[in-house]
Amino acid sequence: MACATxxxxxxxxxxxxxxxxxxxxxxxxxxxxxxxxxxxRTRRGVELADGRALRAGTVVSTADLHHxxxxxxxxxxxxxxxxxxxxxxxxxxxxxxxxxxRGELPSSRTTPPVQRGLAGxxxxxxxxxxxxxxxxxxxxxxxxxxxxxxxxxxxRRTSSCSCRYPRTPRGGxxxxxxGATPPSSxxxxxxxxxxxxxxxxxxxxxxxxxxxxxxxxxxxRLPRVAxxxxxxxxxxxxxxxxxxxxxxxxxxxxVVRGVIRAPRHRPAHVPHLRELVAKGLRGDTSPGPLPEPSxxxxxxxGLYLAAILLSTAGVLALDLRLRLALRxxxxxxxxxxxxxxxxxxxxxxxxxAAGVFVKGxxxxxxxxxxxxxxxxxxxxxxLPLLPRPRPHRCRGACRAPERRRGAGA
Amino acid sequence: xxxxxxxxxxxxxxxxxxxxSAIRPGIRRRLATSAIxxxxxxxxxxxxxxxxxxxxxFAYPPQHLLxxxxxxxxxEDFAYPLCAAFLVxxxxxxxxxxxxx
Numbered sequence: 001m002a003c004a005t006x007x008x009x010x011x012x013x014x015x016x017x018x019x020x021x022x023x024x025x026x027x028x029x030x031x032x033x034x035x036x037x038x039x040x041r042t043r044r045g046v047e048l049a050d051g052r053a054l055r056a057g058t059v060v061s062t063a064d065l066h067h068x069x070x071x072x073x074x075x076x077x078x079x080x081x082x083x084x085x086x087x088x089x090x091x092x093x094x095x096x097x098x099x100x101x102r103g104e105l106p107s108s109r110t111t112p113p114v115q116r117g118l119a120g121x122x123x124x125x126x127x128x129x130x131x132x133x134x135x136x137x138x139x140x141x142x143x144x145x146x147x148x149x150x151x152x153x154x155x156r157r158t159s160s161c162s163c164r165y166p167r168t169p170r171g172g173x174x175x176x177x178x179g180a181t182p183p184s185s186x187x188x189x190x191x192x193x194x195x196x197x198x199x200x201x202x203x204x205x206x207x208x209x210x211x212x213x214x215x216x217x218x219x220x221r222l223p224r225v226a227x228x229x230x231x232x233x234x235x236x237x238x239x240x241x242x243x244x245x246x247x248x249x250x251x252x253x254x255v256v257r258g259v260i261r262a263p264r265h266r267p268a269h270v271p272h273l274r275e276l277v278a279k280g281l282r283g284d285t286s287p288g289p290l291p292e293p294s295x296x297x298x299x300x301x302g303l304y305l306a307a308i309l310l311s312t313a314g315v316l317a318l319d320l321r322l323r324l325a326l327r328x329x330x331x332x333x334x335x336x337x338x339x340x341x342x343x344x345x346x347x348x349x350x351x352x353a354a355g356v357f358v359k360g361x362x363x364x365x366x367x368x369x370x371x372x373x374x375x376x377x378x379x380x381x382x383l384p385l386l387p388r389p390r391p392h393r394c395r396g397a398c399r400a401p402e403r404r405r406g407a408g409a
Numbered sequence: 410x411x412x413x414x415x416x417x418x419x420x421x422x423x424x425x426x427x428x429x430s431a432i433r434p435g436i437r438r439r440l441a442t443s444a445i446x447x448x449x450x451x452x453x454x455x456x457x458x459x460x461x462x463x464x465x466x467f468a469y470p471p472q473h474l475l476x477x478x479x480x481x482x483x484x485e486d487f488a489y490p491l492c493a494a495f496l497v498x499x500x501x502x503x504x505x506x507x508x509x510x
Binding site: 304325329332333335336337339340343344346347350351354355356357358359360361362364365 | 411412415416419422461462464465466467468469470473489492493496497498500501504505506
């Protein structure tokens with residue numbers, strides 16, 4: 001797993017560039033070129049600013065193309081001149097990948113909650129990252145503490161900048177390595193030759209004298225920027241019309257946003273990227289897409305009840321066949337069993353009410369619920385939820401003493 | 410309330426009923442048979458209680474337990490089979506036997 005923030009990628013692969021000519025990274029349509037087409041150049045991974053080298057067979061920048069080209073790649077490695085970018089409108093490509101990690105993309109305003117949700121995963125993933133870690137997928141959000149991306153006096157002037165928001169530190173350098181994906185790939189790595197100073201000078205050439213606002217503030221005004229910059233018909237409706245922010249409500253740990261009702265405002269999502277990230281997060285290094293869920297899962301609901309009923313039937317059969325208790329003294333046996341059942345039922349109910357017994361969330365229950373355990377004194381669950389009907393289990397053995405008694409009588 | 414405390418009245422009822430059942434003939438033999446049955450039931454409980462807990466059919470919040478476990482089953486859980494083995498035969502012994510039985 002290799003991860004890097006934009007600032008930390010700056011120093012990577014200088015040595016590589018000195019040795020060999022730079023290849024083109026993307027084809028005309030802006031798609032990354034196949035790793036095979038890199039002129040035999042070998043990339044070994046990402047070298048971070050702090051000197052650590054993250055080895056990887058393939059390094060894919062999941063930042064948007066503009067950011068990758070203009071901020072991460074060396075000038076001689078770029079595919080597009082600056083003029084080309086001036087005619088483009090931004091689309092939230094990088095955001096789509098990030099948002100695809102967790103559920104859908106209701107609106108561009110979801111960035112903060114998604115980041116919140118991702119923070120734990122990222123921290124875990126980054127902690128695991130090492131020079132020789134298995135190839136995987138890591139997504140890195142822009143570092144808020146990365147001083148190289150923050151300029152004193154940045155302030156407001158950047159907001160009037162004509163540059164697209166992907167160029168801002170917002171774009172992040174999501175370096176994603178998936179070494180196992182192309183089996184015979186020539187590894188490649190987006191190098192980031194541009195020093196912070198170089199980046200600053202280039203942006204100021206474009207009319208903004210300061211390179212960046214702080215990432216936090218920028219993030220907060222992203223939706224507005226995206227709406228403003230969206231040009232009619234430049235993109236599909238789902239990308240073009242950034243829906244207005246919607247009230248969110250908290251459900252457990254997840255933040256659920258309102259439903260977008262207009263049919264044309266379906267949230268955009270990138271399924272295959274989502275799968276990739278999901279695979280990486282679960283440590284799956286196998287090539288190809290996520291495996292389909294294997295067939296129908298066996299329905300085990302009610303298995304517990306079935307086991308109890310089966311045991312009862314077995315006890316009953318033995319009892320009748322061997323004339324243990326029910327045949328010699330049917331009334332007495334039924335009465336004793338009923339009293340015993342009532343006794344253990346009372347025990348169970350008391351335990352539930354006291355909170356000593358908590359129903360688990362096993363799929364074996366007839367009615368699988370994920371309700372929290374009933375609070376003290378709560379209404380008792382219905383019959384299928386009753387815990388541990390133990391009297392069933394012991395009836396056969398309980399009768400054993402009676403047999404001799406009955407036989408002797 | 411702890412599990413042990415919860416079980417106390419039920420164990421008391423069991424002991425009481427078993428003691429009262431001494432008025433019926435054959436108490437020694439009944440107690441001996443109950444003890445044998447109890448051993449079997451405790452063994453079965455040790456196996457299947459563990460299985461049921463492992464299957465997440467139910468759980469015991471640890472703050473209510475004494476902290477002694479047989480596998481995953483709390484030691485308090487074994488009050489059930491003991492009570493079952495002694496109480497139900499005692500009840501059966503106390504119930505009136507029909508004349509023609």
